Amino acid sequence: MKTIEHFYSADLSWVENFAKQYNGKVEGNFIIVPEDIQSGTRYFLDCGEGIVAYYINVEYKKNLHLIQKNSSNDFVGFYYNLTDGEATVSVHNSLYNVSRWQYNLSVIDGTLESDYNVTKGSKTFALCIFIKKSSIREYALNNRLKFPNIDEILNPEKNTMIRFDRMSNESFHILDDLRKKKVGGPVFDLNLVGTVHMLIANYLKKLASKRIIIQTVNQPDLTSIISTQMYLIEHIEDHFPSIKLLAEKANMSESKFKTLFNKITGNTPNMFFMENKLLRAKELLESKQFSISQISDRLNFTNNSYFASKFKEHFGVSPKTFVQDL
Amino acid sequence: MKKIFHYYSLTPEWQHKLADQTETKVIDNKIIIFPEKIGKGQSYFTQVTPGISVFFIDLSLNTPLKICREVSENDLYIFHFDLSEHVNLIKINNEDYEIGSYDKLDLAIIDNQIESSYKPAVHERTFAVRILVDKSLLSNFIAKYSSKETKHQTKDKTQKKDEFYHYGNIDSNSTLLLQSLKTKSIHDLSFDSFIKGTALKLLGNFFSRFYDLENNTNPLTQAENEAMNKTKDFLLENIYGPFPSVVFLATMAGMSESKYKIAFKKCFNTTPNNFFIKEKMTIGKELLKSGEFHTLTEVMYELNYSKLSYFTSKYYELFNRKPIDDFVKKGH
Structure with missing residues (x-):
């Protein structure tokens, strides 16, 4: 020491x-x-x-x-x-x-x-x-x-x-x-x-x-919410795991989980998940190692056009344009 | 068409001239809200650091307008980022440039010593960010720029060394920054810090891309590299056989023929066939010198050639020597 x-x-x-x-x-x-x-x-x-x-x-x-x-x-x-x-x-x-x-x-x-x-x-x-x-x-x-x-x-x-x-x-x-x-x-x-x-x-x-000051949330609740956030980030390439599963992980009722998650992160669980997924997609695109459809498959988007539309909705630019000017 | 004249300085006082001509006022030395007569929208100006200021305009015109920038005494460069979803005109040295929308060119760098005018389209949302930078901060950049301009791919024209303009594309990460700026309101508490941050990052992106341009070689992806090495190993393992054909190799790499050939050239700087011949000849040279063979024809057959003259000519091409010069005959 x-x-x-x-x-x-x-x-x-x-x-x-x-x-x-x-x-x-x-x-x-x-x-x-x-x-x-x-x-x-x-x-x-x-x-x-x-x-x-x-x-x-x-x-x-x-x-x-x-x-x-x-x-x-x-x-x-x-x-x-x-x-x-x-x-x-x-x-x-x-x-x-x-x-x-x-x-x-x-x-x-x-x-x-x-x-x-x-x-x-x-x-x-x-x-x-x-x-x-x-x-x-x-x-x-x-x-x-x-x-x-x-x-x-x-x-x-x-x-x-x-x-x-x-x-x-x-x-x-x-x-x-x-x-x-x-x-x-x-x-x-x-x-x-x-x-x-x-x-x-x-x-x-x-x-x-x-937003509420996080210090005022009781400690075990905060820990559980953060652990679900961690879980989402670790499984960012998979499908969204469902609120039910997340609420169970956090030992809360679904409604309590949703409200608290929203208060602490300022986002719904699904939005939080999608946002991070898209940022992950952006990183993958930046690496120039994969094609757009490879990335959309890897991140478990239903199809390329859904991926492209989500990407455009979030960043204001389609994945293709993004890659072109990189 | 209404014409407005203004000039730029790093400090906020220039805005009053702009505001007077549009019959409005400057709020807090930062914000100009344009009257309905001209169009709906506003502009925002703030000093980021000593030497860097940013001007942001978000406007839908109702009447045609020409914004003419006059030369001022300040030694500045103006970085104009345009993210309007239509075409605006920018006039520099009596030449019109189309600027805006992503597939058009959307970045202009103008010297403050050159007059220019900006003509936004009517009834469309014009969205532009201008970063004003003191020349003394950029002396290094200019020196480098002048020496490199010939290599630059974008359409740019250079005047004398101290008076230049540049016209090109915004890089993707900057586009994302500008897009997120689009969604913010200038009346937000956080807007000032946000636009300062954005301006600096835009400049950062521009310069890092600019200085990186030399080693921008469009490298192969990891998967492609692996495929290349796999086919290369295959060629080396079968060096005594005939050339397996590009079709075969491309299938092995999981690519189309043309993609395969291009990738191979990028990776090894030669074509697959030439690579194969070169390796064969290197082996041939070893065989010739080994003293294990009675005649050249034996060596030739070993390498799967059927005409001695072909072998000889390829050998000569590569080593500038005839095979017979290197040949060591098997002793009795």
């Missing part, structure tokens, strides 16, 4: 210290960490407007314990965490599991001290976004958002923001897109800043749509 004490901030002052703690170094925008701790990439970028992005795509070779003690409290951290393996955050003595199939989006105020634990062998893909509180205020003012208590929300003495949530399916795929890009260079920087903006857009959309 290696313990690292570090801080983050919404400028780049944390980078040097962070690399030093790992016995690593900073090269350009990369943080190089010794291979015996982890392999992979860490990349940071100042996106302007008081926003810093920190990209992590690594595999851990050791159990790691990170203690975050920030010296400045003027920022909020958004952690999009897609860890395959085990990763937990504890704040105020409560423990949250933050890997891919758990709370994969955490919003934590800079004033808070937190402990992050990750186990050996975990593969982490994460994007951390640090935003200055003053930028949030400015943003709200510029866009005439009505937060009657914005000053209270942003005042570190009165309120600390902390929220554990799940990112929307859309955000997940935006991140997945970024993951495919080669890190470094001006083209990647454009993509990274673009991704940050789109994630913020999604987050705002979520705030505006006033």
Whole structure:
């Protein structure tokens, strides 16, 4: 177990210290960490407007314990965490599991001290976004958002923001897109800043749509719903398994299952399934290894034209046009 | 036809000129809602980063309109992405270009130093995104562009080095981004961030495709590669026999003959028959030097040839030597 004490901030002052703690170094925008701790990439970028992005795509070779003690409290951290393996955050003595199939989006105020634990062998893909509180205020003012208590929300003495949530399916795929890009260079920087903006857009959309806060759902129910989501993703190439089967898996009545699934993911099970299926189809098309009819068969669409019409409905472009201009 | 004149800058103040001429106002320095007289729709402008701004227009015209862009002092490039489902006209240097809909060309890059005008079709939904980029950010790109323009497949015309325009296709992933933008409302809370993100990703896609163009060789799929290797192995195993025919090999690979021949050429850079002959000759050379044969005719029969002159000529073609020069006779 290696313990690292570090801080983050919404400028780049944390980078040097962070690399030093790992016995690593900073090269350009990369943080190089010794291979015996982890392999992979860490990349940071100042996106302007008081926003810093920190990209992590690594595999851990050791159990790691990170203690975050920030010296400045003027920022909020958004952690999009897609860890395959085990990763937990504890704040105020409560423990949250933050890997891919758990709370994969955490919003934590800079004033808070937190402990992050990750186990050996975990593969982490994460994007951390640090935003200055003053930028949030400015943003709200510029866009005439009505937060009657914005000053209270942003005042570190009165309120600390902390929220554990799940990112929307859309955000997940935006991140997945970024993951495919080669890190470094001006083209990647454009993509990274673009991704940050789109994630913020999604987050705002979520705030505006006033979906229930996931933290308020009781734990076993949430776990069951997530496990059915996981089941759907694992069987994304098969037929839709039926609500009955899914509800049984979740130990709920069909109606409860449907309502809760909708509340948590913002989508019906079938829509969630179809959306992911189409995104899978898009990935397969991008690989250029298969023909359209091969893909439609593989994903168990009844026929090609149904596949094409669904694809067009979702992306606005037919699969054929998509392949042509790839 | 009504004409509107405007210019671009990276900062929002230019919008007032556009708004004045359409008899409307700019809201929040970002949004222009066009009056019913001209058409139904709106535009949106925002600064993404210092040096990059984006202008978005979504409009159904009721009267014909020509939007003329004047040259301004700002050193800019304008990336025009058009996703209207009909044809609009863009006029650059007195030449009309059709732009819009997916099967037409739908991407134009224009230098701010060249005047251009945009003429959207009437009674159709025109949907375009323009990204304004400071030239200093793109110096690297321009240098590379000028050196590569001859290789570029798309129809483009280059002026002097510092004044150019380009005309081409949007790549698929960008089309998807633009399509999803189409479904958003500019009054949404998240729109500003969304369009900023979209603009940056569009540029990212454009440049990554642009820099990738050199190694864009349209490779074979994995399945095709496997089939190629399978037939190649078959040829090598039967090197002493006659050439099995392309029909046979194509069936083996599960392809049509023409597809097979094209794929084979892509994979091994030669035709199946030439490949087979070359391998035969390599074996022939070994046999000749082995000292196991009494005459050339014996070697020839071993390789399943029936005319010595044919064997000799093919051998000469490949190694520039006659078989007799390499022949080692079997000792008694």
